[in-house]
Amino acid sequence: MTRVVDSTNTISFDIRLPEEYSPDLQDQVSRAASTPENYCHTIEVSGQNALIAATRMTAKQSERVVIKRYDVTQFNDYDYGKTMRELMLCRALNHHHIVRYVTSFWEEDADHKPIFFYVVRERMDFSLDKYYAHISKQDGSPKERLRDHRLLSALLVQILKALLYLEEQDITHREIQPRAVGVNQNGFLIKLIDFGCVKKVDNALNRIDPSRDYIYQAPELLAGEQHDRKVDIWSTAATAVEMLGVKLFYPAGWTPQSIKQDVLKRIYHVCAPAMMEQYPQRRSEPTARTRLPSELPQKAT
Template identity: 30%
Template sequence: KNSSFNAGVDNTHLLLLEKEIDLLRSLSHPHIVRYYGFTVEGSKVNIILEYVSGGSISKNLDTFGAFNENHVRRYTIQILQGLDYLHGNNVLHRDIKGANILVENSGRVKLSDFGASKLVQNLASATASTSTGLKGTIPWMSPEVVKGQSVDRKADIWSLGCTVVEMLTAKVPWTYCDEKGMCDDGQQDGSGWPYSLLYKIGVSEGGPPYPSSVSADLKHFLSLCFQRDPKARPTAAELLSHPFISPPSAPAASRTN
């Protein structure tokens, strides 16, 4: 992947690019897209990322349709391992969704696109490991993000839950209509998302709808991801021990660090 910004147009873009470069340089994990370097061509600065041949999860959903539960489990384990690594290094991804998770031909998945990521400073204060700002993609955003509240690693856990729903339905979260007809058909704003969606995320009791036919373990897993109070959501490490991820008859999912 080659990402370019015109440094001569907007210094803000250049500063954001420099932050992304510094962030990517510090990351090395089997489920994180590798950073290889950067080039400067006139007014443009290019960052060069690992090429992943299988495309993104969202592309695969468009091609093959919704994934079965076992397929969702295999990918979710790897996403959690990548998130556990990021969070262990004080990094928030802030835009977890199918389009930002790439798939190798072997089936290994890698978290990508850290343009909206933030390295969280390890400050000994009440606001340590938090940040603010509306960053990410609306249907995958957590309630605290859409409300403009302080955000920590638990926002990524909500977005992970939305990505699981995306894999189960092959639809953008909140646009799947369940058997009760729960779906969003509100007025579109300039970004292509309904005005009502931000409000719905902010006030709904749970997360986006998904098929009721999924297993009890998966329902419980999603209920934990969609806890309204971020403090009540598990960490990525804790979710790796959940029965949906590591059924009693199977060995616990190993953490790849």
């Protein structure tokens, strides 16, 4: 058994791993200096009862991988279907801007009943939300960093290439957002890393209940209306503009009960000023333009 701990040692659990996997001692992004050398470390714990825990490791052939652990004892029918859908799609997808599936395996209890399910895939340096948090640390101070529009362009191009490939496979992602996009520092390589909410398209339009991160979702999803693959283009734009230090569609005020409507109101304020009388604005947001070195892109050199 291998012990896994988070960066603060407040969450720990044991996992049974194949011999070819070992802790990644070279990870300077997520691994705390206090983590014992024989322990693995988490990069994400989400869901109740550590339903999903991602762990950075290094295989014997020095391949960097991430292992997602699913506690199947906590699964309902929806969780099981979502996980199996993600697994089947990850196995089938093959594109330069989508993380590569490596393998998967089960862990059983003494009665040979599955208790944990593991999915191993290619690992990126960090997710886009962590990259955004890093570059925006000095925002609002004299040391504020201006953004390089070339990186913004590169981000958009690479995500759109991945979406074009998904369209060719009749797949709609439906959850493009910063934490679903991975970044490698070398060459600013971008890849989609999370496919928990993708859906194989059976027809042109679908009615799907939107998932948890509403500020990146298209109005059609928020309103529960028919939608098509264009919702991924909307989410890509909302994700990319956040590089400029602005969560463009984050509502001024919201409650868990009204979050969808609150985000819709914010969208109307930004994109449809004529509707501002219906939804009075509560506060202004900083403009993205202030964090670009110039209003117009520079000529290529």
